[in-house]
Amino acid sequence: MRFLEDLDPEQREAVTYGEGPLLVVAGAGSGKTRVLTYRIAWLLASGRAQPHNVLAVTFTNKAAREMAERVEKLLHGPLRGGFVGTFHRFALTLLRQYPEKVGLPPRFAIADEDEQRRLVEQVLKELGIPSTQLSPRAARAAISRWKNGSSSAVSASELVSAVVERYQERLQAAGAVDFDDMLVLAVKLLAEDAGLRQILRQRFTYLLVDEFQDTNPVQMELLWHLAGPRPNLTAVGDEDQSIYRFRGAELEHILRFEHTYPGAKVLTLGNNYRSAEPILKAAAAVIAHNTRRRPKLLRSCSGDGEPVRVLAAADESDEAGLVVADIRRERAAGRTSIAVLFRINALSRPLEAELVRWGVPYRVVGGVRFWDRAEVRDALAYLRLLANPDDELAFLRVVNVPARGLGAVTLERLRQAAQIWGCSLCEASRRLPETLTPRAREALARFWELLDSLRQQAGGSLRELVAALLEQSGLAAQYDTREEEDRARLANLDQLVNAAAEAEQRGLTLPSFLDEVALLSEADAETAPQSVLLSTLHAAKGLEFDVVYLVGLEEGLLPLMRGEEPELADEEEERRLLYVGMTRARKKLVLTWARSRRLHGETRTTRPSRFLAELPPEVRREGLTSPSPLPHWEPKPLVRPRQEAPAPEARNGFRPGMKVEHPTFGRGVVLQVQASGAQTRVVVFFDRAGKKTLLPSVAPLKVLSAPRG
Numbered sequence: 001m002r003f004l005e006d007l008d009p010e011q012r013e014a015v016t017y018g019e020g021p022l023l024v025v026a027g028a029g030s031g032k033t034r035v036l037t038y039r040i041a042w043l044l045a046s047g048r049a050q051p052h053n054v055l056a057v058t059f060t061n062k063a064a065r066e067m068a069e070r071v072e073k074l075l076h077g078p079l080r081g082g083f084v085g086t087f088h089r090f091a092l093t094l095l096r097q098y099p100e101k102v103g104l105p106p107r108f109a110i111a112d113e114d115e116q117r118r119l120v121e122q123v124l125k126e127l128g129i130p131s132t133q134l135s136p137r138a139a140r141a142a143i144s145r146w147k148n149g150s151s152s153a154v155s156a157s158e159l160v161s162a163v164v165e166r167y168q169e170r171l172q173a174a175g176a177v178d179f180d181d182m183l184v185l186a187v188k189l190l191a192e193d194a195g196l197r198q199i200l201r202q203r204f205t206y207l208l209v210d211e212f213q214d215t216n217p218v219q220m221e222l223l224w225h226l227a228g229p230r231p232n233l234t235a236v237g238d239e240d241q242s243i244y245r246f247r248g249a250e251l252e253h254i255l256r257f258e259h260t261y262p263g264a265k266v267l268t269l270g271n272n273y274r275s276a277e278p279i280l281k282a283a284a285a286v287i288a289h290n291t292r293r294r295p296k297l298l299r300s301c302s303g304d305g306e307p308v309r310v311l312a313a314a315d316e317s318d319e320a321g322l323v324v325a326d327i328r329r330e331r332a333a334g335r336t337s338i339a340v341l342f343r344i345n346a347l348s349r350p351l352e353a354e355l356v357r358w359g360v361p362y363r364v365v366g367g368v369r370f371w372d373r374a375e376v377r378d379a380l381a382y383l384r385l386l387a388n389p390d391d392e393l394a395f396l397r398v399v400n401v402p403a404r405g406l407g408a409v410t411l412e413r414l415r416q417a418a419q420i421w422g423c424s425l426c427e428a429s430r431r432l433p434e435t436l437t438p439r440a441r442e443a444l445a446r447f448w449e450l451l452d453s454l455r456q457q458a459g460g461s462l463r464e465l466v467a468a469l470l471e472q473s474g475l476a477a478q479y480d481t482r483e484e485e486d487r488a489r490l491a492n493l494d495q496l497v498n499a500a501a502e503a504e505q506r507g508l509t510l511p512s513f514l515d516e517v518a519l520l521s522e523a524d525a526e527t528a529p530q531s532v533l534l535s536t537l538h539a540a541k542g543l544e545f546d547v548v549y550l551v552g553l554e555e556g557l558l559p560l561m562r563g564e565e566p567e568l569a570d571e572e573e574e575r576r577l578l579y580v581g582m583t584r585a586r587k588k589l590v591l592t593w594a595r596s597r598r599l600h601g602e603t604r605t606t607r608p609s610r611f612l613a614e615l616p617p618e619v620r621r622e623g624l625t626s627p628s629p630l631p632h633w634e635p636k637p638l639v640r641p642r643q644e645a646p647a648p649e650a651r652n653g654f655r656p657g658m659k660v661e662h663p664t665f666g667r668g669v670v671l672q673v674q675a676s677g678a679q680t681r682v683v684v685f686f687d688r689a690g691k692k693t694l695l696p697s698v699a700p701l702k703v704l705s706a707p708r709g
């Protein structure tokens with residue numbers, strides 16, 4: 001087995017470990033995926049297993065494909081009969097084989113995203129739940145959390161339980177499963193059918209799991225049923241790269257592996273083959289601040305390299321300018337493996353504009369290009385209708401966005417009316433034909449009234465027009481939930497306001513702005529392999545580049561916040577995201593932040609991310625004065641998150657604006673009061689520490705003075 005020579009001694013020990021549960025836990029770039037792949041090859045080449053005995057699972061199709069390809073390359077032949085794929089693919093294979101055992105019809109359907117959304121909307125309507133109480137998006141997210149056994153879903157409200165129940169009934173009636181159901185039903189199948197469990201355990205004698213830190217409770221249960229009492233389960237992972245808490249991943253799974261599988265061997269890998277020493281040291285210094293982790297040592301095998309740099313920019317355009325100028329220098333020097341990473345998609349827009357300006361080819365992963373994002377396209381369709389009330393495509397796109405009960409029947413009747421009158425569809429809809437229901441006529445009248453009133457502003461400020469549109473049309477309010485995805489969508493809409501403000505400054509009017517946007521979308525479908533990659537931190541997981549820029553390292557953006565101090569677990573998750581981003585770099589790493597940033601259509605002064613203070617002293621800081629003398633940045637959401645009004649007595653008399661004193665932190669100002677039941681928690685800005693702190697109890701606080709009223 002010549003291929004074992006490609007491994008270092010620690011990797012070789014893991015690859016050739018014998019029977020029983022094994023956890024390989026190691027830092028980024030230490031060759032964990034390599035270990036898993038080589039282990040499969042070794043099991044087969046040594047005759048311990050036949051291909052059909054191997055079940056290797058991971059989280060993305062791409063990762064699974066790469067793993068299978070690597071094994072085949074090592075073995076110089078195809079891997080027939082073994083299973084290398086995602087958890088979902090494995091579950092679906094099982095369900096397709098035994099649908100009747102879990103009450104599914106033989107040819108059950110899989111509801112796609114769009115169908116799920118429509119189903120949830122229907123359910124909310126049937127149950128008479130207004131979107132102000134539970135929006136369809138929040139309901140969908142709650143259903144998913146509930147199905148995935150997320151601990152945050154355990155206390156789901158009665159409302160959510162009722163929605164889940166009805167949604168499930170509807171799905172079943174339609175003979176369909178959704179994505180989450182696949183795993184849940186596969187677990188049910190295995191839990192209830194001892195015979196099948198036995199068959200599978202006899203067949204799959206070796207289980208291997210990559211990215212183990214991202215497993216959710218349902219996936220853990222699936223593994224548990226497959227593994228049996230004497231499992232040959234090999235898990236590889238890194239708790240420092242666990243970044244899918246919002247999808248139900250639980251850190252406990254990797255931290256408590258030895259408790260779940262008693263007698264498990266835990267091995268670590270100490271060499272890092274990816275990043276130069278300064279990058280590794282900087283990343284290690286940051287992640288060391290997390291509490292829920294196993295301490296790890298990583299040695300760089302790639303030599304010294306350039307020092308890590310932190311750049312402070314004046315604002316987001318300046319930041320994009322600095323980054324793109326540096327990218328151009330790197331490309332001129334022959335480096336083409338380059339990525340720019342950010343916490344939320346909305347940050348890509350100024351970068352895209354700058355890259356387009358300089359003709360630098362780029363591609364966006366982890367999301368559609370800014371201008372192609374659904375919420376941005378919806379807003380643009382409204383703008384197009386403002387510019388041209390007969391833009392039929394725009395009309396069709398948004399006449400029922402947000403939902404106002406103008407469905408297929410209404411559209412069909414409008415089409416008929418347009419034909420009889422010989423006018424456009426839009427014109428027919430403005431004439432409110434008698435054939436429509438009174439509700440539809442009312443809704444259409446309101447739709448055109450909104451557009452008319454907005455059109456009166458169309459000659460004025462473009463920025464104000466877009467902001468008013470987002471507010472008055474309800475486009476922004478649709479995403480007023482606490483869900484990660486929705487926060488990103490709201491941020492994208494904010495970015496559209498910024499883009500309008502910039503266009504206005506350049507003297508563009510509404511029609512010329514729309515033309516420019518249309519050309520932008522068409523012009524740059526460039527996807528050359530040597531293009532710069534723009535990606536969210538989440539989507540960059542598992543990738544590596546020579547040069548990495550991490551932008552937007554500011555309080556509120558990383559850690560991502562909407563108005564309140566993150567809980568410890570959230571702060572640690574955000575730190576892990578930064579760690580994942582930093583460790584994508586092989587040779588050069590640059591971190592940037594902007595002293596002011598347009599957010600929510602307004603320019604605000606910002607503070608550098610708290611994580612920047614955790615970098616070691618040898619990191620080069622340029623254009624920085626520390627600590628920032630600027631006023632504290634208080635993020636203001638475009639749409640304020642709904643807050644339950646607490647009972648006045650629960651607030652213990654605390655109010656925002658109160659001056660208080662804490663025995664340890666000194667004097668500060670109350671920014672926020674959170675109350676539930678008898679418990680009161682307050683967010684206080686402490687002058688001495690210069691940061692906001694969420695206090696779990698108000699008991700130690702002394703009130704110095706209170707604001708009037």
Ligand SMILES: Nc1ncnc2c1ncn2[C@@H]1O[C@H](COP(=O)(O)OP(=O)(O)OP(=O)(O)O)[C@@H](O)[C@H]1O
Pocket residue numbers: 006007008011026027028029030031032033034035238241272273274541542543544583
């Ligand atoms: N023994 C080795 N010799 C040379 N290169 C290696 C060795 N082991 C791993 N590498 C290289 O190091 C890089 C990281 O390996 P791999 O992706 O397997 O690491 P990982 O631990 O899964 O990383 P991450 O957790 O950050 O995604 C790859 O480019 C891989 O080819």
